[in-house]
Amino acid sequence: xxxxxxxxxxxxxxxxxxxxxxxxxxxxxxxxxxxxxxxxxxxxxxxxxxxxxxxxxxxxxxxxxxxxxxxxxxxxxxxxxxxxxxxxxxxxxxxxxxxxxxxxxxxxxxxxxxxxxxxxxxxxxxxxxxxxxxxxxxxxxxxxxxxxxxxxxxxxxxxxxxxxxxxxxxxxxxxxxxxxxxxxxxxxxxxxxxxxxxxxxxxxxxxxxxxxxxxxxxxxxxxxxxxxxxxxxxxxxxxxxxxxxxxxxxxxxxxxxxxxxxxxxxxxxxxxxxxxxxxxxxxxxxxxxxxxxxxxxxxxxxxxxxxxxxxxxxxxxxxxxxxxxxxxxxxxxxxxxxxxxxxxxxxxxxxxxxxxxxxxxxxxxxxxxxxxxxxxxxxxxxxxxxxxxxxxxxxxxxxxxxxxxxxxxxxxxxxxxxxxxxxxxxxxxxxxxxxxxxxxxxxxxxxxxxxxxxxxxxxxxxxxxxxxxxxxxxxxx
Numbered sequence: 001x002x003x004x005x006x007x008x009x010x011x012x013x014x015x016x017x018x019x020x021x022x023x024x025x026x027x028x029x030x031x032x033x034x035x036x037x038x039x040x041x042x043x044x045x046x047x048x049x050x051x052x053x054x055x056x057x058x059x060x061x062x063x064x065x066x067x068x069x070x071x072x073x074x075x076x077x078x079x080x081x082x083x084x085x086x087x088x089x090x091x092x093x094x095x096x097x098x099x100x101x102x103x104x105x106x107x108x109x110x111x112x113x114x115x116x117x118x119x120x121x122x123x124x125x126x127x128x129x130x131x132x133x134x135x136x137x138x139x140x141x142x143x144x145x146x147x148x149x150x151x152x153x154x155x156x157x158x159x160x161x162x163x164x165x166x167x168x169x170x171x172x173x174x175x176x177x178x179x180x181x182x183x184x185x186x187x188x189x190x191x192x193x194x195x196x197x198x199x200x201x202x203x204x205x206x207x208x209x210x211x212x213x214x215x216x217x218x219x220x221x222x223x224x225x226x227x228x229x230x231x232x233x234x235x236x237x238x239x240x241x242x243x244x245x246x247x248x249x250x251x252x253x254x255x256x257x258x259x260x261x262x263x264x265x266x267x268x269x270x271x272x273x274x275x276x277x278x279x280x281x282x283x284x285x286x287x288x289x290x291x292x293x294x295x296x297x298x299x300x301x302x303x304x305x306x307x308x309x310x311x312x313x314x315x316x317x318x319x320x321x322x323x324x325x326x327x328x329x330x331x332x333x334x335x336x337x338x339x340x341x342x343x344x345x346x347x348x349x350x351x352x353x354x355x356x357x358x359x360x361x362x363x364x365x366x367x368x369x370x371x372x373x374x375x376x377x378x379x380x381x382x383x384x385x386x387x388x389x390x391x392x393x394x395x396x397x398x399x400x401x402x403x404x405x406x407x408x409x410x411x412x413x414x415x416x417x418x419x420x421x422x423x424x425x426x427x428x429x430x431x432x433x434x435x436x437x438x439x440x441x442x443x444x445x446x447x448x449x450x451x452x453x454x455x456x457x458x459x460x461x462x463x464x465x466x467x468x469x470x471x472x473x474x475x476x477x
Contacts, residue, residue, distance in 0.1 A: 006145060008136060009080055012091070016077030023070035030063045065169050072166065085146045086159030088137050093163050095133040097170040098126060181302065194294045200328075202321040202371040210368065217404055218376060219245060220264045220411060222354055225372035227365075230260065231400055231430045232407055232423075234438045238265055243411055250431050258360030260369065266344070266353040284350040289327055290318060323374050324348070328366075341366050347375050383413035390422060402426050417449040421456050428459065436463055 072090065079087025102123060136142060185192040207216055207225065214225040226247055234246040242265035248257050266285075282288035293316050295301050316329045326345040343356040343366075352375050358366050390405030403426035409419040424442035431438075440463060446456040 004145070005081070005083055006142070009083070009142065009145065012133075012136075013077045013080035016073045016080065016091070020070050020072075020074035020077065023066055023073065027063055027066050027070060030066070061172075065172070068165070068169055072162065083146055086157075086162075088142070088146045089159060089163060090166070091133060092137050093166050095130040095137075097166055098130045101170050102127070103174065177297075177302065181296075194296050197290060197294055197316055197318040197327070200317045200319045202319055202367065204322050205368065205371045207372070210372075214368070214372075215400075216372070217247070219404055219407055220262055220354075221352075221376045221378050222262060222264075223372075223374040223376050224262075224356075225369055226260060227258070227361075230258075232403055232427060233431060235407075237414070241411075241414065245407070259358070261357040263355050266355050284346075285353060286325060286346040286350055289344060293327070293329075319343075319370065321371060321373075328370065343370055345373055345375075378408070378412060380412050383409045383416065383419065386412065387416075387419055387422070390426075394422075394426065399426055399429050403430060415449065417446045417453055417456075420449075421446045421453065424456075425459065428463075436467060439463065 072094070076087050076090050076094075080091070181192055205225075207214075210225055213228055215228050217224060217226050217230075220243060227249070229249045230247045231250055232245055233248045233250065236244040238244070242263070244261060244263040244265065247260040247262065282291060291298075292301055314329050314331045316327060319326050319328055324345045324347060326343060329342040329344075331339045331342065339359065341356075341358040341361075343358065345354045345356070346352070354375075356370070356373075358369065361369070386405045386409035390402045390409060393399075393402035393405055403423065406419060406423040406426055409416070410423050413419060420442050424439045424446065427442070428439045440460065443456045443460050443463075446453050447460075450456075
C-alpha cells in the first residue's frame with residue numbers, strides 16, 4: 001500500500017526545490033563576476049596574475065560547493081515529494097551540518113560579524129530552522145510515510161555516498177584552511193599562530209635637536225623631518241590628484257640610494273581590495289590593518305596575506321604618538337636582509353591616512369623621521385602663496401626650499417603650467433642637470449597645458465644638448 005504524503009512533507013519538498021533555484025542564481029552571479037577576473041589574470045603580469053589566479057581558484061571552489069548543494073537540494077525536493085527514504089536522511093544530515101558550519105561563517109566574516117545588527121537574529125533563526133527540520137523528520141509519524149517494508153539505511157549506497165559528500169564539503173573549508181596555514185608556515189615561513197603586534201610608543205621630538213642633520217618638509221598634507229640633503233628626485237601623478245613623491249639625496253654616496261617615498265594615495269596593501277575591511281565588518285582601516293596582520297582564523301585575510309610570497313617575510317609593530325597612530329612593517333629580501341620600512345599613519349579620528357616607504361636608513365633614523373610626522377591641512381587657495389614663497393626662496397639661493405614650495409603649489413593646482421615648470425626647473429638644478437626623464441616629462445606636461453610656454457621649450461632644448469654627455473642616474477639602484 002502506497003504511503004500518503006502529508007502537507008508538511010509537501011511543503012518541505014517544494015521549499016527545497018525553490019532553494020535550489022536560489023542557489024542557481026548565486027552560481028550564475030558568481031560566474032558572471034569571475035569570468036572578467038579570469039580574463040584579467042591572463043592579460044596582466046606577474047604579481048597581479050598570481051593573486052588573481054589564486055582568487056579565481058578560491059572562487060571556483062566556492063562555486064563548485066554551491067553547485068553541489070544546488071543539485072542536492074533539488075533532488076531532495078523531488079525525493080521528498082516522492083517519499084524516498086534517502087531524501088529524509090539527506091535533509092536531516094543537511095540540518096545537522098548547517099549547525100556545524102556556523103563557526104565557518106564566523107571565520108569568513110570575522111568575529112565582529114556577530115556584533116552586526118541582525119546577525120545574531122540570522123544565526124539563531126538558521127539554527128532554529130535546522131532544529132525544527134530535525135524535530136519534524138525524526139518523528140514517528142513522518143518516518144512511517146518514508147519507510148518501505150524491510151528498508152534500512154545503508155552507508156554503502158548511493159545516498160550514503162551523497163551523505164558523506166555533504167559532510168566532506170561542510171568540513172572542507174575549515175579543514176582546508178588549517179591545511180593551508182600549515183603549508184604557508186612550512187613553505188613561506190609564516191607563523192602558524194600570530195601573536196599580538198608589538199606596541200611602540202614614540203616620543204615627540206624637538207626639531208631643534210636635528211638642525212645639523214635634518215630639515216622639516218611640508219608636502220602632500222604632511223609635515224616631517226628628512227635628512228638635510230634629501231630633495232625630490234621623481235614623482236608619479238595618478239588619477240584624482242593623487243601623487244607619490246620620491247625623496248632622496250641627489251648624488252648617493254653609498255651603494256644603495258637612501259629614499260623616502262610619500263603618497264597621498266593610501267593603500268594598506270596594494271593588492272588588497274579597498275573595501276575588504278567592510279567585508280569583515282571593520283569601520284575604519286586602522287583597526288582592520290591590525291586585524292589583517294594579527295588575525296589567525298579568517299581565510300579571506302589569510303589568502304590575501306599569503307598571496308604574494310615576497311611580502312610574507314616581515315616584522316611589524318603598532319606605533320602611537322601624540323599626533324598619530326599607525327604601523328611599521330619591515331620587509332626582508334630573499335637573503336633575509338632588511339629592505340623597505342613601510343609606515344602607515346592614521347589621524348586620531350581615523351579620518352586621514354598616509355603611507356611612507358623608507359629605504360637605506362638605520363632603524364634609529366627611520367624612527368626619527370616617523371616621530372616627526374604631522375598631518376597638515378592644505379587648501380587649493382594656498383597654491384599661489386606657495387608659488388610666491390618658492391620664487392622668494394629661489395631668488396635667495398635656497399633651491400631645496402624653493403623646490404618643495406613649487407611642489408606644493410603644483411599639487412594644489414596642477415592645472416597651472418607655471419607651477420609645474422618651476423618644479424621642473426628646480427628639480428633640474430638640484431640633480432646637477434642629470435634628471436632628464438623626470439624633468440622632460442614635467443616639461444612636456446607644461447607644454448600640453450600651454451604650447452607656447454617659451455621657458456619650457458628652452459629648457460627642453462638645453463636637456464637635448466646635454467643628453468649625449470651625461471647619463472641618467474638610476475633612481476631605484
